[in-house]
Amino acid sequence: MKFVIIFVIFGFNCLNLIAEDTVKTSSPAVYEVFWDDIKSAGNDFYEIGASIGRIDGDDLLRAGIYTGITAALFSVDRPARDYFQEIRTAESDDFFKIGDDMGRIAYAEMFSGGIYLTGLFSGCEDIRETGRLMFEALAVSGTAVMAMRIGFGRARPYMEEGVTKFKFMQFTEDYQSFPSGHTTVAFSMATVLAHQVDRWWGWPLFFGIASITPLSRLNYDQHFISDVFMGALVGIGGAYAVIYANDRNNESKAQSLSISVYPVGVNFCYKF
Numbered sequence: 001m002k003f004v005i006i007f008v009i010f011g012f013n014c015l016n017l018i019a020e021d022t023v024k025t026s027s028p029a030v031y032e033v034f035w036d037d038i039k040s041a042g043n044d045f046y047e048i049g050a051s052i053g054r055i056d057g058d059d060l061l062r063a064g065i066y067t068g069i070t071a072a073l074f075s076v077d078r079p080a081r082d083y084f085q086e087i088r089t090a091e092s093d094d095f096f097k098i099g100d101d102m103g104r105i106a107y108a109e110m111f112s113g114g115i116y117l118t119g120l121f122s123g124c125e126d127i128r129e130t131g132r133l134m135f136e137a138l139a140v141s142g143t144a145v146m147a148m149r150i151g152f153g154r155a156r157p158y159m160e161e162g163v164t165k166f167k168f169m170q171f172t173e174d175y176q177s178f179p180s181g182h183t184t185v186a187f188s189m190a191t192v193l194a195h196q197v198d199r200w201w202g203w204p205l206f207f208g209i210a211s212i213t214p215l216s217r218l219n220y221d222q223h224f225i226s227d228v229f230m231g232a233l234v235g236i237g238g239a240y241a242v243i244y245a246n247d248r249n250n251e252s253k254a255q256s257l258s259i260s261v262y263p264v265g266v267n268f269c270y271k272f
Helices: 002-018 030-054 057-087 090-095 097-102 105-122 125-152 181-197 202-210 212-219 225-254
Strands: 256-262 265-271
Touching (some): 030 125, 097 212, 105 125, 181 202, 181 225, 202 212
C-alpha cells in the first residue's frame, strides 16, 4: 500500500505539468461541469462504437501482426515461466508488490477519481480531462479484456495444465489468464498520462513504471508472457481509442454552426 501512496503522490506532481499552460477563467457551477463531462464521456463511447465501422485494411494488418507476435510468444511461455519461478525470492515478491498494486482496478479508479476531482474543484480543465479520460480508458479496455479472458478461458500457469489449455467461456479466476487484466490497467493509465503530460520523457517514464506490473504478474506465476503482452496491447489500444474519440468530439464542438435571429434578419456563424 505504501508504494501506491508514493505512486499517487508522484502522479499528482505530474499534474503540475499537465496544468502548466492552462488558463483559469470564470467557470460554470461544479454540477454543470460534471454533467458536461458525463455527456462528453457518452459522446466518446458513441464515437468509439461508430469507429468500428471505419476499420480499414491497415487496421486489419496491424491486428494480424499483433496476433502473430502473440502466437509466437506461446513458444517461450513455458521456459519464461520456469525462469521467473526459478529466480523468484521473498525479496522479489516484496519488490513487485508495487506492480501488482498498480494493476488493481480499485486503486486505478481511486487514482483517476482523485485527479478528476482535483481538476473539477480547482477549475483546471486539463487536469479534469485527464481524470475523465483515465476513467473512460479503464472502462473501454477493461470491458475488452474481461470479454477476452472469459471467452478464451486460458488456464493460469499455476494450474500446471500447459500453455495451450483453453476451456473457453470460463468465469473462474483459475481460467482467466489471457490477457492479463492487471497489465491492461497499468498500460491504459500510462498511455493517458503520457499523452496528457505531453513531454518527450513522458512515454518512457510512464511506460517504464507500467512495465513493473507485467513483471509482477510473471513473478507471482499468475500469467504467461503472451498474456501480459496482449494485456499491454489492450490497455494501450483502449486508451488510444478514448483519446482519438475525445479529439474528434472536441473538433466537432469547435466546428459548429450557430444561428442568431435579429429584428432585421438572421445571422449565421460557423466556428472552426
